[in-house]
Amino acid sequence: MNVAEKSAKGLSRVFEVTVPASDLDERLSQKIEEIRPQVRLKGFRPGKVPTAHIRKMFGTSIMGDILQELVPQTTQEVLSEREIRPANQPNIDVKSDADDVLKGGKDFQFEISLEIMPEFETVDPKTLKLEKPVAPVADEQVDEALSELAEQTKSYDKKAKTAKAAEGDKVVIDFIGRIDGEAFDGGTAEDAELVIGSGQFIPGFEEQLIGAKAGDDVEVKVSFPDDYQAKHLAGKEAAFETKVKEVQGPAETKIDDDLAKNFGLSDLAALKDALKGRFETEHNQASRMKVKRQILDQLDEAHADVELPTGMVEQEFAQIWMQVEDAIKKGELEDEDKDKSEDELKSEYRAIAERRVRLGLVLAEMGRKANVEVSQEELARAVNQEAQRFPGQERQVVDYFQKNPQAIQSLRAPIYEEKVVDYILELADVSEKKVDRETLFEEEEDEVEAAKKTAKKKPAAKKKAAAKKDEAKKDGGDTKKAPAKKAAAKKGEESKGTESKDSAAKKPAAKKAPAKKKAAPKKD
Template identity: 45%
Template sequence: MQVIETLAEGLKRELKVVIPAKDMEAQMLERLEDVKGRVKINGFRPGKVPFAHMKKMYGKSVMAELVNEIINNRPSEILSGRGEKSATQPEVAMTEDQAVAEKILAAEADLEFTLSYEVIPAIEIKDASGISVTREVVEIPDSEVDEQILKIAESAVEYTEKDGKAANGDRVTMDYEGKVDGVPFDGGKDSNAELVLGSGRFIPGFEEQLVGLKAGDEKTITVTFPAEYPAANLAGKEATFDVSVKAVSAPGKIEINDELATKLGIESAERLREIVRGQLENQFGSITRQKVKRQLLDQMDELYAFETPSRLVDAEFEQIWRQISMDLAQSGKTFEDEDTTEEKAREDYRKLAERRVRLGLVLSEIGEKIGVEVTEDEMNRALYAQIQQFPGQEKEIIEYFRKSPGAIAGLRAPIFEEKVVDHLLGEVKVTDKTVTKEELMAEDEDDAAVSKKAAPKKKAAKAEAEAADGDEAAPKKKAAPKKKAADDKAE
């Protein structure tokens, strides 16, 4: 086999591979020799088939198998021999001329094909000891735990009908129908809907106009849908709601005691407080982790500068762009609404893709150097978490992952990355800072533009934080007044 490098430009490589016809024929004859004692052909006893006849009958099919095996297996062997790693699956190209292909199968012409790929660049691991991050820690007071319990306990509140006027905290049972320009709109009508005033569940301004009403009252309420409302046909529009109050109910007093805990399925108030405190610690701890990781990656990004494989960047960009396009389509907005243009947005998101690819390669290299491994138990837990998201489809999900190496890699990658981040946090300087929950939740100026090099206005900065550093997009607030009381449990 002869391997000739025909292109070496930056990270791009192209190789011409030539396997002489005589070598291909030798391998073909070897395989025929191996099976000749087992071949059954009418008119010949087993093991007595003339070799020339076997070659005539099966030579081309055996040669075709050899070509497929070489195309599938030889590229990785060639790259390994060159000490190179391909960023993506190498592209293989061979002749499309039928006459030439027939000659190859007949061992009358050399097998030639080309490999096109990009190498993963050599990455020199930098000393991370100079990196310094601040870990914001929230100390959770007992009052915060009790406040959260009271929110959770809203589902256990018992309401009693009253004759007086509705006040904040009361539950109003009503019928309503919404209209824009006098025309009813989809999703704007409900009967016997229940709403706790002051809960913030409905469109801003809606609940406030119910205060003071009593059973039997009717009122037309005028509100304006938020400009960012998901339904484009309603966003920013003024609407009226014809409301008929059926009942007003006052809430019973909530006390944090064993009785309340039992109603919530917990054995005692003490245990309830322990559980809620643990949930808050996990919630705040997750946010703390995201912000620390973001600081770490920002400074890692400053340490490393190298050419990134364009095919990886293209794939990453396409993934980001699909999500952005879906978000815009669902919101009914345009790039102009986000104070940018499509051309500028593409440029900015490509920079984001380059950053993600570069940091991914760096973390991968560090992980390999320090011997990070993802255990079978960790993979099983990740798979189980995926299965839980699709109740009733467990078999289909398992089968999908069984047949999709890429999907399995997608489960492994974040686990691997978090382990590398843990390692790095053990090397860098970490300073703890006690903050309030409001301070922890607030986006500081650095977070508002996570990457100075890739900070398209508004949305791109948010995407940078979400995509590169593991944040989850905040759920959009429901604005249409159509949720039932059963949906109004504390979130």
């Protein structure tokens, strides 16, 4: 077998592989001898069909099988011998066919085209200076949460028949809704409970019940919103014949041991501890996200000149842009993006794709050098956690992951990233800064701006030299499927687990559609 490197531009490589006809003929003869004992042909005793006859009858077919096996096998040998770490699946361009090889005695030729992983030195984690925001849980925060819990468990006492309904009271009502005198589906209810001022029913309904007493008949006139879910009701005026059966006033809910027992806890102290523990977990998660964002920003800036595999960037961008187009079609694009041209949007999202690929490569390389690995036990826990999200379908979920390597990779990637972040945090210079809760949870600079900053600092029109062959020895491990970032919401947190370049994209920048209302006075 002869292998020649036809092209080496940047990270792109093209190899021409030639397998001599003599080698193929030898392989064919060996294959025929292997199958000859099993060949059954009319006119010949079992296993006694002449080699020449088998070659004449089945040579082309057998040669086709040989070539089918030869191409991937030879491709792997070429990559292994040259210690090449591919950044994408090699593209194979076969220049010969079985007939030419078999009948014409020609050599078999094909080309291997691929991009290789870039060779670069990662920044030393010890040089990173990070500021970790820390917000202690305040007593006022726990007290506020207790008040909210008390509000949620609020009970109501029946008022006297002469008592008028006021804001915050609960009324028990029957109603029939009519449009142009005709009752409509979904507009009728009995013993419906409504807290006035809760916003539970469509605008204008609740206010008209203020002042009503038990036993009163009230005609409530409203207009259905123009964006009402039931299109046949949207924008129409309706009248609801409403019978007030009972008026109830809010009863005082005490913050005491009884409140705690409503939530399955022994006493008020246990409830306070539970709330404080929940807040501490939230604060720790937010603090980690903040410091992790600093890590990603510094890594992105420190490796701005790393040459990126075009295929990986294009794949990441395609995943992002597909979701952007979907957001455009649905009218869910962020307000700040609505007046931008398609070229402007593509430029911004391509910068995000480049940032995510770059960070994926850097994190993968740092993890590889630090021997970071994801154990089977960690993967099994992740699969089980995912299965628990689908009660009653746990077995199907587990089977799905067991049969789909790419699905397993989507669970492995974020675990791997978090372990690399842990490794960096152990070595980096991390100082703590005490902040309040509001500061801890305030939004970060969006990913577009972060990507733009790195793009500005990247040397213009400067390409990194191709890595020398004798320096290309790398363990393919984690970087063969470098955990390039998933396409996340443009304004959202970008650090929710780096993903394989083969992973599906999350939905990008898109505001949620307004909540739609049912065909009844109730709101969703």
